Structures are given as structure tokens and as C-alpha cells.
Amino acid sequence: MTVITPTMIGQVVISGLLAGSLYAMVALGLGLIFGVMRVLNVAHGPILMLGAYVTFWLFSTVGLNPYLSLLVSMPLLFALGVLLQRTLVRRVVDAPELSSLLLTFGLSIAIVNLAQLGFTSDLRAVEFMTGSFVLGPFAFSKSRVIACLFAVAITTGAFLFLQKTRVGKAIRAVSQSREVAQVCGIDVQSIHMLAFGLASALAAAGGSLVAVMVAIQPEMGAIYTFKSFLVIVLGGAGNYPGALLGGLLLGLVEQLASLFLTTQVNEAVAYILLVVVLLVRPTGILGGRAS
Amino acid sequence: MKSRKNAIFTCAMAGAVLLVGVSAGLAHAQPIKVGASLSLTGTYAKPGQYQREGYELCAEEASARGGVLGKKVEFVVYDDQSTPATGVKLYERLITEDKVDAVMGPYSSPISEAVANVTEKYKKVMVAPLAATTSIFKRPPGKERRYIFMVVSPAEVYLEGLIDIAAKRGLKTVAILNEDTLFAKASAAGTADLAKKRGMQVVFQEAYPKGNTDFSAMLVKVKAANPDVVAASTYFDDAVAIVRQMKELNVNPKMLGVTVGGDLPEFYDLLKQNAEYIYGASQWETALPYPGQRDFVESYKRKFGREPAYHAAAGYGGCLVYLEAVKRAGSLESDKVRAELLRLEWKTAFGEYKVDQDGFQTAHKMVLFQWQDGKKVTVWPDDLAAGAKVRYPTPPWTQR
Numbered sequence: 007m008t009v010i011t012p013t014m015i016g017q018v019v020i021s022g023l024l025a026g027s028l029y030a031m032v033a034l035g036l037g038l039i040f041g042v043m044r045v046l047n048v049a050h051g052p053i054l055m056l057g058a059y060v061t062f063w064l065f066s067t068v069g070l071n072p073y074l075s076l077l078v079s080m081p082l083l084f085a086l087g088v089l090l091q092r093t094l095v096r097r098v099v100d101a102p103e104l105s106s107l108l109l110t111f112g113l114s115i116a117i118v119n120l121a122q123l124g125f126t127s128d129l130r131a132v133e134f135m136t137g138s139f140v141l142g143p144f145a146f147s148k149s150r151v152i153a154c155l156f157a158v159a160i161t162t163g164a165f166l167f168l169q170k171t172r173v174g175k176a177i178r179a180v181s182q183s184r185e186v187a188q189v190c191g192i193d194v195q196s197i198h199m200l201a202f203g204l205a206s207a208l209a210a211a212g213g214s215l216v217a218v219m220v221a222i223q224p225e226m227g228a229i230y231t232f233k234s235f236l237v238i239v240l241g242g243a244g245n246y247p248g249a250l251l252g253g254l255l256l257g258l259v260e261q262l263a264s265l266f267l268t269t270q271v272n273e274a275v276a277y278i279l280l281v282v283v284l285l286v287r288p289t290g291i292l293g294g295r296a297s
Numbered sequence: 298m299k300s301r302k303n304a305i306f307t308c309a310m311a312g313a314v315l316l317v318g319v320s321a322g323l324a325h326a327q328p329i330k331v332g333a334s335l336s337l338t339g340t341y342a343k344p345g346q347y348q349r350e351g352y353e354l355c356a357e358e359a360s361a362r363g364g365v366l367g368k369k370v371e372f373v374v375y376d377d378q379s380t381p382a383t384g385v386k387l388y389e390r391l392i393t394e395d396k397v398d399a400v401m402g403p404y405s406s407p408i409s410e411a412v413a414n415v416t417e418k419y420k421k422v423m424v425a426p427l428a429a430t431t432s433i434f435k436r437p438p439g440k441e442r443r444y445i446f447m448v449v450s451p452a453e454v455y456l457e458g459l460i461d462i463a464a465k466r467g468l469k470t471v472a473i474l475n476e477d478t479l480f481a482k483a484s485a486a487g488t489a490d491l492a493k494k495r496g497m498q499v500v501f502q503e504a505y506p507k508g509n510t511d512f513s514a515m516l517v518k519v520k521a522a523n524p525d526v527v528a529a530s531t532y533f534d535d536a537v538a539i540v541r542q543m544k545e546l547n548v549n550p551k552m553l554g555v556t557v558g559g560d561l562p563e564f565y566d567l568l569k570q571n572a573e574y575i576y577g578a579s580q581w582e583t584a585l586p587y588p589g590q591r592d593f594v595e596s597y598k599r600k601f602g603r604e605p606a607y608h609a610a611a612g613y614g615g616c617l618v619y620l621e622a623v624k625r626a627g628s629l630e631s632d633k634v635r636a637e638l639l640r641l642e643w644k645t646a647f648g649e650y651k652v653d654q655d656g657f658q659t660a661h662k663m664v665l666f667q668w669q670d671g672k673k674v675t676v677w678p679d680d681l682a683a684g685a686k687v688r689y690p691t692p693p694w695t696q697r
């Protein structure tokens with residue numbers, strides 16, 4: 007029907023990479039929890055939603071720049087993450103996987119419903135930056151470019167932290183083998199709390215960044231939980247660079263499927279890709295940790 | 298197990314029952330009891346409550362004006378928690394246990410669709426003021442419904458005004474986008490038909506899944522198709538996201554219209570000046586020259602402390618239509634009231650009422666408004682627009 011030109015493909019690739027960088031950051035959090043604790047955190051999306059609300063309230067009450075609100079939303083939800091891990095999640099870390107799924111699923115319903123009670127279901131938005139930077143024939147959405155830059159910076163920071171620092175190395179050690187890490191004198195409990203907090207902070211950053219792009223409401227988080235699952239399975243569960251690759255890939259696939267096929271099928275195409283990856287490389291593209 | 302379920306059910310009922318009392322002094326006659334289930338909790342809670350307020354006001358005023366058939370009018374309202382299955386149970390209960398004299402419709406198409414089977418079974422007339430899906434009324438042969446009546450305009454004609462204005466201005470091409478759900482699909486299909494009838498060409502049509510947040514690829518294709526008009530069958534989040542991304546990707550149709558969501562004040566709050574020039578469809582607005590409309594808006598504001606939404610007006614208007622048919626029939630008997638409802642041509646504060654033999658609404662008019670300086674200005678149809686001018690064409694994003 008429509009003739010697809012290289013310019014159109016270029017524009018769509020740009021949009022896909024911009025979206026993918028956000029998916030990667032949010033999914034890295036989910037992957038971190040799974041890698042360290044073998045817990046699938048269904049409440050990851052709802053935590054992202056809370057991050058978006060922090061940005062909204064700060065913007066609408068004191069007019070705080072939404073990007074500066076990252077400085078509030080990330081520590082705040084880091085603390086909430088630590089608290090959740092300490093009070094609830096730690097009870098299911100060694101339990102069968104179904105228990106942890108049930109717990110985080112319940113947690114997710116509770117967070118969403120509390121948000122509906124506390125914030126109401128009214129749609130909110132942060133009207134901060136609209137329009138785009140234009141470069142030749144291509145348009146770069148301002149809010150999405152900035153979100154991408156922050157996502158890249160935050161993700162890089164998280165990586166360096168995991169790769170270079172002692173604590174980061176301890177986190178990776180625990181995710182490789184908890185028993186050996188414990189024998190080496192690593193305090194596994196603290197590492198679990200730290201990982202859950204860090205993951206929640208990554209989700210919060212995602213929330214603060216999407217707050218400027220989409221309508222904010224208590225149920226907005228669910229799709230990010232699903233997309234993050236998809237990303238970490240694509241990239242390889244427990245493999246942190248894999249989450250990055252998976253995120254970018256998902257962003258690209260969604261947009262290219264929308265362009266060449268229709269928007270209606272973009273999710274289907276993403277899931278078909280997942281099935282193919284699982285058939286060809288069951289451990290994900292970069293290979294997950296063998297369990 | 299069964300008794301426990303019943304106990305829970307009864308308990309829920311006891312908690313939810315709401316007898317809308319009326320104070321007028323027609324104490325000697327038994328009041329006419331009108332039953333309805335409405336979504337007072339759950340996803341449809343807000344519109345469901347508005348609809349209840351419309352019913353309530355209608356009953357109160359009818360009773361104060363001397364009642365119907367010499368009796369007061371009272372509503373018996375239960376909460377269906379926004380689920381069709383609960384609605385079905387509640388209408389069974391209203392008809393068989395509470396033995397109400399009449400019923401009115403619930404909120405939303407899915408629940409109306411489900412409870413219509415109950416009201417048909419007991420041959421009860423049901424005016425369903427907030428069911429806009431054609432398939433509830435237009436049924437395959439042998440499955441026709443005889444006792445359900447429509448009040449609002451159907452999904453298919455939501456953007457009739459947009460197409461009409463475009464065709465009159467000589468625009469030739471339209472791109473249609475819609476969420477992939479029942480109502481939005483019906484409305485997109487209807488818009489495409491209307492456009493073709495007016496000699497316009499549909500150059501692009503695509504659906505997107507519910508919850509989609511990134512429309513760039515779709516809009517890149519729209520931009521390449523370069524349509525004069527973009528018509529989007531939306532809910533709310535999607536309408537906002539589409540407008541934002543159209544700006545980002547510099548997609549510049551001469552007219553942009555959305556179905557649902559564009560009429561909410563939040564639409565402008567979110568988009569600010571970017572909402573200017575955008576057209577939206579609405580079943581009803583507070584400033585239309587319908588008989589009794591000003592009185593309705595005033596008494597509603599006095600009673601509930603805010604402006605009525607169209608859900609309240611539709612509930613109010615639907616209730617008036619039903620009571621009028623009862624008056625004309627001189628009886629509450631289903632078949633007599635049905636005959637009157639089929640014959641009735643009437644105007645309420647909600648607008649025109651007239652149905653065809655299937656109870657399908659044919660007279661109620663949608664209005665098209667345009668956001669102008671932060672206000673919704675009704676620009677179509679001409680007789681309701683009161684001389685308001687369309688701001689046309691929509692300037693490119695770069696020149697605003």
C-alpha cells in the first residue's frame with residue numbers, strides 16, 4: 007500500500023533504538039533480581055509506575071524538572087526495594103519458583119490497587135518537552151532522545167558498578183553461585199537487598215523517564231513487566247550484557263514489524279522471535295547462566 | 298458451598314443496595330420501582346456513577362412534577378462491579394425477586410449486551426442509554442431482540458462531522474487509525490464507509506493493539522501517505538500519544554480528529570497548546586440548544602456540585618424517554634410501552650430520540666467540537682454550532 011523508502015526505515019530504526027534503550031535499562035533491573043535471587047519479579051512494572059508518580063507529583067506540586075526528579079525517584083524506590091526484599095521477598099528466595107511468582111504477583115496487585123486508592127485512576131501527565139530535533143530527513147523526539155541518554159548513562163553506571171567495584175563483583179559472585187560466594191565471606195543477605203534496591207531504582211528511573219512521554223495511571227506498569235521478561239529471555243536470563251542486547255533488539259523488532267507489517271502484529275512478532283530464540287538457543291542470544 | 302455463595306451474594310447485595318428515595322408527597326400510591334444495575338465500583342465506576350446520578354435526577358424531578366400514572370418514581374440500583382456476569386445475576390434478581398415495575402439499562406456495551414438476554418427472557422422493556430454498539434440491536438435473523446432500546450449514537454457515526462466538514466471543503470484523502478478493540482474498530486469501519494460515500498479516498502488504515510505507546514512506525518507511514526485528514530478511533534492515552542508523536546514526526550494533515558478521550562478536560566491539560574485545532578467527537582455537550590438542557594445542567598450542578606458529563610445526560614435523557622413512553626401508553630405493560638417507544642419521536646435535554654424497528658437509534662446527533670483557545674467549541678452539525686467557526690486548515694506544527 008505505502009511504498010517504504012530508506013528514509014522511513016532510518017526513521018523507524020531511530021525510534022526503535024530510542025525505545026530499546028529504555029527497555030534495556032528497565033529489563034536490566036529485572037534481570038538483576040532474577041540473576042541474584044532466581045526470583046521473577048512481577049512487581050517490577052508497578053514499581054516503575056511508582057517512579058512515574060514521583061516525577062508527576064514533584065513536577066505538579068513544586069515544578070521540579072522531571073529529569074532532576076530522577077535524583078528523588080531512584081533513591082526513594084531503592085529504599086522501597088530494600089524494604090520489600092527485607093520484609094517479604096527474602097522469605098521466598100529459596101522456596102519453589104511458584105512461591106516467589108505468587109508473592110510478587112500479589113505484591114504487584116497490591117501496589118496497583120493502593121495506587122488506585124491513593125492516586126485515583128485519573129490520567130496524569132507531565133507536559134514538559136514536546137517536539138523533536140530535526141537532523142536532515144530524520145526527526146529525533148526530544149523527550150525520547152533525552153530519555154535514551156539518561157538510560158544509557160544509568161545503564162553504563164550500573165554496568166561499571168557491577169564490573170569494577172567490590173560490591174558489584176560480590177553481586178556477580180552471588181549470581182554465579184550463592185554457596186561459593188557465601189563460603190568466600192560475602193554477606194548474601196545484604197547482597198540480595200542491594201540487588202533488589204538497585205533493580206527497583208532502575209525501574210524507577212524508567213518510570214521517571216517515560217512520565218514525560220505517556221499518560222500516567224496506576225496500571226501503566228504492566229506492559230513494562232512483560233517487555234522486561236521478553237528482553238531478559240531474549241538476551242539470556244541472568245546475563246547482564248544480554249539484557250542490553252535484548253532491549254535494543256526488542257525496540258527494533260517492534261518498530262520494524264510495525265513498519266513492514268502492521269502495528270497490530272508488532273507484539274506477536276516479538277513473541278515469535280522469542281519462540282525462535284528459545285528453539286535455536288534456549289539460553290538466550292548471549293547465553294544465560296546454566297541453572 | 299451453594300449456601301455460602303448465596304450468603305456472600307446476599308450480603309454483597311445488602312451492602313450495595315441503594316434505594317433512591319424521593320420526598321414528594323404522593324404517599325398514597327405505591328411508587329413505580331425502576332430497577333437497574335450500574336457499575337459503581339471497578340473499571341467503569343466513574344461513568345457508572347454519573348449514569349446513576351442522571352437516573353436519580355430524572356426520577357426526582359418526575360416525582361416532584363406529579364409523578365407518572367399518578368405515582369412517584371423510585372430507582373432500585375445495585376452495583377454490578379463492572380462485570381457482565383454480575384449484571385446478569387442482578388437483573389434476574391430485580392425482575393424475579395424484587396419484582397420491580399420496570400428496568401433501565403446498565404452502563405457500557407458489554408454489560409448491556411449480557412443483561413439484554415435476561416430482559417428479553419422476561420419480556421421487560423429496557424431503555425439502554427449507554428450502549429453504543431450496533432450489534433446489540435442489529436441481530437441475525439431469528440435472534441432479534443424486541444424489548445431493548447438505544448439512546449446514544451452508534452460507534453459508526455462518531456466522526457461523521459469530521460468527514461462532512463472535510464468533504465465540504467473539498468478534501469480528498471483520509472488516513473484512519475484505530476485501537477484494535479470492539480468499539481474503536483466499529484467506529485473506524487464506519488468512518489471509512491462515510492468517507493467513501495462522500496467520494497474521499499482512504500489512503501491508509503491500520504489498527505494498533507490496546508496499550509500501545511509508541512506510534513512512530515505507524516505515523517511514518519501516515520506521513521508518507523500524506524493524507525488531508527487523519528481520523529483516529531481512540532480511547533485516551535493513545536489519543537494523547539498519537540498527537541505528541543505527530544508533532545515529533547511533523548505529520549501535518551489539514552484536519553485531525555479523535556473519537557473518545559479528546560472530549561475530556563485532561564486531554565487539554567496534558568497536551569496544552571498542542572491540543573489546539575484538534576477535532577473530537579462527543580455524544581453531548583453542556584451548551585447545546587436542546588429543550589430543558591439548561592435546567593438539567595443547573596439542577597445537576599446544584600445537586601452534585603459539578604458539571605454533568607454526557608453519561609449523566611444520557612442516563613437522564615434515557616429515563617425521560619422511558620417515562621414519556623409509559624405516560625403515552627397509560628400503562629407499565631411491556632408490549633404497550635414498547636409500541637410507544639417504537640413510535641416516539643422526541644427531544645430531551647440529551648437531544649433527539651427516534652428508533653427503527655430494531656430499537657436502534659436513528660435520530661440522536663453526535664457533535665463535533667474543535668479545541669480553540671483551551672475550550673471545546675462545537676463546530677458541527679451547523680444547527681447546533683451556533684455560528685462557531687472552524688479554524689481551518691490546521692497549520693503545520695512548525696508554524697504554531
